[in-house]
Amino acid sequence: MASRGDNGSRSGPISFLASVYDLDTLDTRFTTPSSVPYRAAADKREDDRVTGRRAEPSKWNTLEFYVYYLVFLVAVPYMFWIAYDVSRPSDPRYQKFKHLLSDGWIPGRKIDVSDAQYHTFRVNLPYMALLLLFHPLLRRVWNAVYPVPQETKPSKLNSPEVAEARLHQRASFDAAFALLYLVVLHGFSAAKILVILAINYKIATGLPRKYVPAVTWVFNICTLFANELCEGYKFRDTALLFTGRPALDLVTDTLGLVRLGEWLDSHGGLMGRWEILFNITVLRLISFNLDYYWSLDRRSSSPIEKKQLDPANLSERDRISIPASPQDYSFRNYLGYTIYAPLYLTGPIITFNDYISQQRYQPATLFPSRTLKYAIRFGLVLLAMELVLHYDYVGAISKSGPDWSSYTPAQISLLSYFNLHIIWLKLLLPWRFFRLWSLADGVDPPENMVRCVSDNYSTLSFWRGWHRSYYRWLLRYIYIPLGGSSFRTGFDAARTVLTYLVVFTFVALWHDIKLNLLIWGWLVVVFFLPEIAAGYMFPRRKWEGRPTAYRMLCCVGGVGNVLMMISANLVGFAVGLDGLENIVKGIFRDYSGLVFLVTACSALFVGIQVMFEIRQSELRRGIDLKC
Template sequence: MSITSNLKEFFSLGALDTRLDPTTAQNKRQQATKKKATPSKWGTIEFKFYYIVFIIVVPLMFKAAREASNETNPNYPRFERLLSKGWIFGRKVDNSDQQYRFFRDNLFLLCLLGVIHLPLRRVLTPVLSIRKRTHFDLVFGVIFLIGAHGMNVIKLSAHLAINYAIGKYIKQRKVAIWTTWIYGVSTLFLNDWYGMQKSGISFLDSGFKGIIERWDVFYNFTLLRMISYNLDYIEREQTLSIPSAKGGSLIDLNDRERLTAPLPLEDYNVFNYIAYVLYTPLFIAGPVLTFNDYVYQSNYQQAVSVKDKKRIFIYFLRFVFCLLVMEFILHFMYVVAVSKTKAWDGDTPFQISMLGLFNLNIIWLKLLIPWRLFRLWSLLDGIDPPENMIRCMDNNFSALAFWRAWHRSFNRWVIRYIYVPMGGGGSYRILNSLLVFSFVAIWHDIELRLLMWGWLIVLFLIPELSASMVFRKYDQEWWYRYLCGLGAVVNIWMMMIANLVGFCLGKDGTLQLIQEIFKSVSGVSFFIASSISLFVASQVMFELRQAERREGIDVRC
């Protein structure tokens, strides 16, 4: 194989997740996708012009970010205190993001835990004659939880017990569903207000708190699994009450069929529940796997086989590549420290916008890297959860498509348990989206700025949905692609503003950026030039997706 072919395979969607591999798709679907694809435009004069724009603009973006966040910037003394000793060419590293610092500082311990967990299963399973994988997961998960959270396990156990009782013993289906949701969302508020406060019970307050005292930090992901168990059990119990739906094969189910796998009702027992919630490779941060999918892969038919060794190795290399990219950015662009200290006085609109953009890229990477490590661990253990990040953050032009590619397993969870039960994309699509993003914002953190972020996302969905409905009938016209490019520019600006408010610059920094853009001729010139660049980028993104369709891949994002 040529270098180009190897690189293409390395960065392909199929290398991330077999769910995205065209060779695993149904042939009819592949053929239909290929027929919709347009002829390649990579060699046209139009795209040769786009290549020139990329060669000029992308280096300027890196240059602007470095100038706004490096030793040469006059604001450097304001954020220098947040920098730490680095390991690349003697440079300091921006390790000031608390969330990523926890992962980065404990990476060795996490890898060591994986090295202990994987061989231990292979050794103990035949020795102890363990018939079901979930039995091992239960025991290892409990030991891991005690080591991680110490006496705080009692608090988490109380939540697990109450949730289990709600799903198992409330017989009225609708009451059980509503009680599950009310209790689940309430615990987010309760843990935010009281999670780390002293209980007044001496052995709880002064006892061993484990390696990770902040048990409440990981509770949000635990809650998703708790809700998944209850709703899967309630759905299965209802299905069994319908005579025509009692049966069903448990052989060769694909990833969609596993969501509603016809498991025997006895599989929804307390031991499988705890094993699922505490499954160690995915406990800390996911990716999110539904209860049905976990039990099916654990005890009936694993989705990962010996044939997948090459794919898992490529996935490992992709993880290492992303880890090194993150280290490079943290050593050469101190954008997180700048945003924390709001040290952007005197910077140009271009520089401020690049501070925001590279901050968003770091947020993308700081989530992608742990998720890929935990998913790699799970794949090596024989369980295949969905890939969370299937697109580079910068390779997005649609708000709708963006959320299909960002935290994909959570997106699938939300669609299954909230969006579809509420009616999906019917008459109340905007209202359902508002409900979804309100939950997503509260789930992330109990902060007004995140609620504002969620509501802004929904507000910005309206123009895209409206334009799609009006202009879809013209999709065969020559000018349709360029019109979509203009819409993409507007979408990208709105997505950046929403995410800058929610996760990077905050309301004050984003307002300052907007004011800097429109209060001067240079700012307006920057806005025009950047919009043209975004239009060029959108055309390249369109063609990348057409290239995927020519191979039979359409992931709708």
């Protein structure tokens, strides 16, 4: 069956570019229901027709939207101009942040290198690109040395015997490459990671079943804190602990343990501080343990046989929910999964069950043409980030300790707004790069970013679409086990709010042990409540006869949501609580600030109307992303 993302009937550069930005190219999960196997998903499904009938008529060619287009033509260039204007060398504040700039590749322009996270990714991108090419090629060599037995009959290509051989072949390579990868990345610190992995594996397979969930959570949360507080367990500090000597007493170190520890610490590989990015591995450790724990309930029967499913053509929901075979929970498979090279550093996150299923059977969603288009899309996003950093130095300005009172309300707001876009892009780029590597290697993880940060009006939907694989992980391993959400009674509502608080407290601590991130997590929960309350106070069914009035009402609520989301993310990931306070004071310090706020809210209103119509267009195509 041809891929919907292949668009084989299209021709010409414009059509090809349109196919690059097709949702199916980004992730087939967006166009295929999770309960439907990809091969069984026809272009016109019954579910699509039902969804399509629910969509409203197109408004793109109405007078209302022609007015909106005019606003876009004026507002968007003006927004970029404001950020560019305060970034020019002629600006009197330029010298204060000039040291955070470096020579760029665009003639006559410097580039903002103030963000250490993106700068590290940017500098290492050529080497990672070589690794992206080397790793799949090395797997081909491995496959040639350890080939899967070939079946001559087409009907036997996905036989259980061939599937088991493919799993053995791929998992063995992943485990072997994982050990090499750890040593190259972390040097002798690889031993620390292997110890953590071994303890976690023993918790799942060695403890009595009833203790596994609680001990898993306690161990992994304690690991998050210990990694941070002990700064990666330096060998030197460990030696001092065992010898009982003070930190400066190196002359009398007759056993040489401290010197040995220092030598081991000096050979920490390419990433000596392994603990910084280990948080993502913790999620895989928990996934393995809980998937194994839940598999013990189904050892007596096979869901695949019971439901008469084709194991080579499972839906994504079945790949995640159906446990792997008992023998699949081996340490080799566990090591290959937790340290799977393409996804080890940043994700996206894939569950253990899904990983094993994709190792057995090549995902039907993988096509060379789709992977190529995904690579082109990554390149275009990278170009967008480079252009922003060459012309809008908003990151450098915010990190230079600016005097916000010297900026106009419009400048303060647009600097903050573009700062959020840089945060979005600097997260998007690594996620897409490593997902591209995984796709090239034959594993299809979820796409982490569904929409542009400027295409969100709902706090709930924003959370579903931002770091989507993490959101799905939280649903499976925390949110649903805690009971999900319900607002039918006061008790249910209180329990739901408590569930949200538990989830977002974990999210904040998982990101980093910092007060501003805890405040961010709690602010997100607080900002959920008005939207949830509005949904109950103004249900869609009561406005069926007044769709335009309901759309306008929702848009007003969307403007409030956007302002709250901007505030929460500025606190958590940009300027902190004090910085947000200074920004708000700058906007409200005089009458011009209020005028700008009204103008900005009007522009947001127009933008949200366009967001509504984008989603209606998707509904008319049978796509409901719920975000």
